[in-house]
Amino acid sequence: SAVISQKPSRDICQRGTSLTIQCQVDSQVTMMFWYRQQPGQSLTLIATANQGSEATYESGFVIDKFPISRPNLTFSTLTVSNMSPEDSSIYLCSVGLQANVLTFGAGSRLTVL
């Protein structure tokens, strides 16, 4: 299975600012996924990031709020823009090397004051 590194592991940010989360995978993958895990809630898919094309966003998530980059087959970034306290969550990067098996990073815990 893949090893996924996420940075930062946690951060505290001020309302109105933006934060970029990095995801590095130790093998080349076609699709990378960004999930949000709000406190006590489920894992919600934000978007799918394909190398060489624009990310595909799920209902309720927009590119202006969560711009994603995918410059190569091992790296992706998710930016949380113009943050509000409601954006306080754990953001998780994941990849699927086998059918139906997702490997997750440890997550980036974001607190917005």
Next chain:
Amino acid sequence: QQQVKQSPQSLIVQKGGISIINCAYENTAFDYFPWYQQFPGKGPALLIAIRPDVSEKKEGRFTISFNKSAKQFSLHIMDSQPGDSATYFCAASNWGAQKLVFGQGTRLTINP
């Protein structure tokens, strides 16, 4: 149609007991049902999974029971141990797809 409902939200079990977590899905097109285990500070990791051609799958102390007609599946942890204390997520998807719909999660605590 895309929801997966999981219960209970939290569960406390004595060491050696049986932990049971239940999930129900709506979309009859789903044909792959995994369970993920998440320890604090870590990402979720695949624990066990089942496809609807069987009604039960067992791996060590972990068993998935699947009821296709009721659109329900459950995770049973036999001889529960303190090391099993974690958050468990059920999920559902179409086989071959990598997009999973997750349940709300169950925080399991095993008391020594």
